[in-house]
Amino acid sequence: MTDLFQASAPLARGATLGDQVTEVLRHNVVSGAWPVGSMLPSETTLAQDLEVSRTVVREAVSRLKAEGMLSSQQGRGAFVSSDRPQMGFAIDKQDVESLRKLSHILELRMGMEIEAAAFAAERATDAHRAEIQAAADMFDNAETGASGVSEGVEADLRFHRAVSDATGNDYYLGLFNYLGASLRETMLAGRLKAVERGGNSRDAVAEHHDIAAAIAAGDSDLARDRMRLHLQLSGQRLLGNLRQIKAGDA
Amino acid sequence: MTDLFQASAPLARGATLGDQVTEVLRHNVVSGAWPVGSMLPSETTLAQDLEVSRTVVREAVSRLKAEGMLSSQQGRGAFVSSDRPQMGFAIDKQDVESLRKLSHILELRMGMEIEAAAFAAERATDAHRAEIQAAADMFDNAETGASGVSEGVEADLRFHRAVSDATGNDYYLGLFNYLGASLRETMLAGRLKAVERGGNSRDAVAEHHDIAAAIAAGDSDLARDRMRLHLQLSGQRLLGNLRQIKAGDA
DNA sequence: GTGATACATCTGTATGACAAGTTGTCAATA
DNA sequence: TATTGACAACTTGTCATACAGATGTATCAC
Known part of the structure; x- marks a missing residue:
């Protein structure tokens, strides 16, 4: 699944891995690759594909959950709940x-x-x-x-x-x-x-x-x-x- | 530091530990207990005081960072950056x-x-x-x-x-x-x-x-x-x- | 005093393990 | 056949430990 990376430009120096993975996930949502309602790959799978630890993936997912873009449930998985920020257009x-x-x-x-x-x-x-x-x-x-x-x-x-x-x-x-x-x-x-x-x-x-x-x-x-x-x-x-x-x- | 808990309302059933700790931290910010610009206790300290693992504390902190309420820097610590959610550009x-x-x-x-x-x-x-x-x-x-x-x-x-x-x-x-x-x-x-x-x-x-x-x-x-x-x-x-x-x- | 160095402390990341919850399979049963 | 129930195979949630990397501070030499 290296195509997860294809659209992501060389990432900023000083950005943590969590930042980078957050951006990859967010892009997959806003670009429509992961439609609203769809289920994400498991954290383990994502960690393997992105070549980071599950810790980093969880960090990224938790941020996007806080933004209302993703939701997750123990035992079921993580899902795309919205393809745009809850509170309009915002810049971190x-x-x-x-x-x-x-x-x-x-x-x-x-x-x-x-x-x-x-x-x-x-x-x-x-x-x-x-x-x-x-x-x-x-x-x-x-x-x-x-x-x-x-x-x-x-x-x-x-x-x-x-x-x-x-x-x-x-x-x-x-x-x-x-x-x-x-x-x-x-x-x-x-x-x-x-x-x-x-x-x-x-x-x-x-x-x-x-x-x-x-x-x-x-x-x-x-x-x-x-x-x-x-x-x-x-x-x-x-x-x-x-x-x-x-x-x-x- | 049991007073970290004192103001936290009874939490919803099914809420994860991460949810609960997020609310505790958020309350400490909005209540003014942790003023804007102040430094948070270290993740290890918070984990001990709140009797959860550092994983859970990091989850909560990362969410509040996504909201713009906290910011952190490797080697320095975590700080309160804003006591209210940032408002973006929105169309009624x-x-x-x-x-x-x-x-x-x-x-x-x-x-x-x-x-x-x-x-x-x-x-x-x-x-x-x-x-x-x-x-x-x-x-x-x-x-x-x-x-x-x-x-x-x-x-x-x-x-x-x-x-x-x-x-x-x-x-x-x-x-x-x-x-x-x-x-x-x-x-x-x-x-x-x-x-x-x-x-x-x-x-x-x-x-x-x-x-x-x-x-x-x-x-x-x-x-x-x-x-x-x-x-x-x-x-x-x-x-x-x-x-x-x-x-x-x- | 000044600068270099070592140390303590913090966040960032990795790894392994287990608990807890959900879903689908499949055989046993009515 | 239809239903039930045990079970396996997933998932996310949580914990513990370890180390890397960055930062601030105390200490030492000069």
């Missing part, structure tokens, strides 16, 4: 600590914010545009001035939230708020390292201004492109800084 | 009944799936491509043949899920699963009306094939464009059908 708090998962979260953010920028360009009211501009200026001051690192992150988040708000679509705003909250601490750590290395966030300031200009001009295609570029670059910057941190630890 | 079930909110949900889906199509074109494995093609064919058969309405919706969802899966990014897959599940009933109602009006979903079949071809060719820009077009058109079709239903009701 520890996931942002794994660079691979973090990059995936950033990818999702990209998909969502690129289109948000386009909607914002089409629909932003004067008030929205003013807030976007204000957030861009605040970010500018925070980065070029002598403000603390925290102010920079907050201004950054404020800008992106303003763009999401300007879509006039509360789901964009809601999803951004959730992703932003999940990323806040990590962004803070990254920016801290950036400052230590001499600071490289002036690019981000210019990118914010460019996006704000495109939205103000009502050019949705341009807003899309500039947002894409900005998120690609800032994602690379963040991941680069975090890699420095992890390397420094070792 | 009644929102899909409002046409305006529904169109907003579809917009969010667009943002997410357009970029997913691009990632899929870049990263899809042979297995992914085969599944996408199979889902497109299944949709084809369901729409051109004499299958039920439900099969069509399921095949439609399967196609889009396959694309999300092909990103290799479980957050795209997870968000799609959530949005798809939220939309399933509404899509069913819309397609029912479409069939009643003479059927207009052959366009969607062709669009699916077009998308599949773009992904198979590895052309991410084309995949993006075609997915955007498809979601725009199918969104309009769905909303149009639903308006017919609402008009018929009145």
Whole structure:
């Protein structure tokens, strides 16, 4: 049953075996390979196929039981009870600590914010545009001035939230708020390292201004492109800084 | 440390030891006995005090870690990370009944799936491509043949899920699963009306094939464009059908 | 004081064993 | 034939032990 592994990319360094097996099992459920109501292979079988101890398999199963994705009964087996998290779409708090998962979260953010920028360009009211501009200026001051690192992150988040708000679509705003909250601490750590290395966030300031200009001009295609570029670059910057941190630890 | 037990209510029959210990630990957190940030007693200590094996304690801790209430680190210990369950991104079930909110949900889906199509074109494995093609064919058969309405919706969802899966990014897959599940009933109602009006979903079949071809060719820009077009058109079709239903009701 | 080293302690993982519960088989029985 | 009941073959639940790997701390040398 090596095909259990086929879809799982090389797993994050530092992730425990329990984390890894949890991901494999979860993927088998959400991908539909194990439909809702179906029975899982026994823990012993899974342990053999995945080449880990039964201890690790039980750890993974117990987590997914806590999420409501699996249920088990002594003597019968374990079953898929739901193919989605009980409480909507959620990101595990520890996931942002794994660079691979973090990059995936950033990818999702990209998909969502690129289109948000386009909607914002089409629909932003004067008030929205003013807030976007204000957030861009605040970010500018925070980065070029002598403000603390925290102010920079907050201004950054404020800008992106303003763009999401300007879509006039509360789901964009809601999803951004959730992703932003999940990323806040990590962004803070990254920016801290950036400052230590001499600071490289002036690019981000210019990118914010460019996006704000495109939205103000009502050019949705341009807003899309500039947002894409900005998120690609800032994602690379963040991941680069975090890699420095992890390397420094070792 | 018998006071660990003092506040625990009589536990349900059939509850495993793991369930019981989970409740004890959870109570110690929410009651404030173990403040946020504090360190838990070691697993060995807890096992002794609670008179269970370390296995059971680990089971309980792993569940609470999955809930985001605890976090642990090898060599350091386990800590209280939050005294309340984390809330994710959620869509109210009644929102899909409002046409305006529904169109907003579809917009969010667009943002997410357009970029997913691009990632899929870049990263899809042979297995992914085969599944996408199979889902497109299944949709084809369901729409051109004499299958039920439900099969069509399921095949439609399967196609889009396959694309999300092909990103290799479980957050795209997870968000799609959530949005798809939220939309399933509404899509069913819309397609029912479409069939009643003479059927207009052959366009969607062709669009699916077009998308599949773009992904198979590895052309991410084309995949993006075609997915955007498809979601725009199918969104309009769905909303149009639903308006017919609402008009018929009145 | 400072840095290197050894040690104690914690979580993570593996292994083996047994208890407890469920399901299917199959023969004995009415 | 239909039903019962013992039994074997599974499953998950729990325990005990051992060791690996990571971390923090005390200790020693300089």
